[in-house]
Amino acid sequence: MKTTLIDHACLWVEAENTTLLSDPCLFDIHFEDLNYYYPKVEIYREKLAQPDVLYLSHRHQDHFDIRTLAYLPKDLKVLCPQDPVMLECLKELGYTQVTVVENFEMYTVKDLKLIPTPSLSQDYYPEHGLIMQDGDVSTWNQVDTIVSPQIIECIRRICGRVDLAHLRFQPLLEQNFTFHKPCVLPFEEYSSFLKVAKALSPGCAVPGSAGERFFGRFEFLNHFVFPTTQEQFLSDLNEFAPEILNHPFYPGDIAEIMPQGVVFHTNQSEVARLIEADDRVTAFNPLFEVPRIRTLTEDAEKRIEEKRAVEKFLLQQFVPRLKRLEVMTAWTHWKVGYRLEVFGNEESDVWSIDFSKPLTIQKGYMGRFTLYEGIACSELFRLIQGTTNWDFVGASGQYRTFHNIYRVVENRFEYYPQEKKFPQPLMEVFPADRAMDREKYLKDVHRWKGQFKGL
Incomplete structure (x- = not known):
């Protein structure tokens, strides 16, 4: 068996008589033009043969890339989780042979046996790793899954000793930056990757599923959200489990x-051919300069229109919508002083609400504040219009927040723990719910459907 890393999490797998393409992202720029692959890779799509089976592990957009799925032939045999959004998108794109897979069920495609493995992820939709066996050897691709000792034991019972494991190695800290949490290596999570490797004890291990970076005005985030490297992980693995052979694994390998x-x-x-790998692009440094938020709208007249629409919303609709929310009791209980900063191109407007008083919004600073939200005017406008989603707004650094929630009551000083997330007014008014999640995928379906002739 051979496994080839095309980019990020995309694997091309060859058994003697069977080929598999897993989590394909065949276009460099993806996720609403926010990310690209790094190390940089040149992908020669015209040289990619039609696989016997297409495997999709879960719906994250760096694994379930709508543009690539619009490009690939629609008569491919597809295996994916029981995820209504994935199934709806595949149907809308025209795929006709889609099989829903279950944990630890075996699916045979010619001489290749495929066994999905479960995840303990807290997301409401399923995701899987994948065991691949050709009769001589076995591999396991962990993808993004979180696994327990019991899951590892099941994999060992199925495979004996896994010959090659593609392992998680990179914690991601986008939410830490956005929510003003520490941008440091999360030791518990990172050490769990080493413990998984030790418990599995494969014949050989390679780092997997982490080869994308931000670019353009978002590239500063590269220094905040990728706290380790392949080399660092393999060096630590050598110390933690020296009995496990390991090797770097980059696009084109x-x-x-x-x-x-x-x-x-x-x-x-x-x-796929690796063309650039410069450590300076991705060096973790949470002391790196953070640029101010700026609107993404470049046209000056459009910026004026969006600012007017945002001001109209804040003055006429924002407070009434806040009053209808159940979390109003939390804001009033903690006597929140709320500051909302809306960023234009070179300037920003500040709006304030005092939740300890009858609810009104005022433009300008208020002396007391304990909760802050900052957002680009373009992205608040798009939230109002229903044309964006929090995955993009948060991951791009176009939204940032922090809180110092406390109250003083009858000689008592009470505070809300800093490490806990506190309800954010914008995120409550525009909830990151399943409807928003579904819409972001269908938007890409409508954008790319019918744009390619495919392989």
């Missing part, structure tokens, strides 16, 4: 898995 061991062919793929 091929791992040839045989009963006697794994041979790596560096940058030898005909489909």
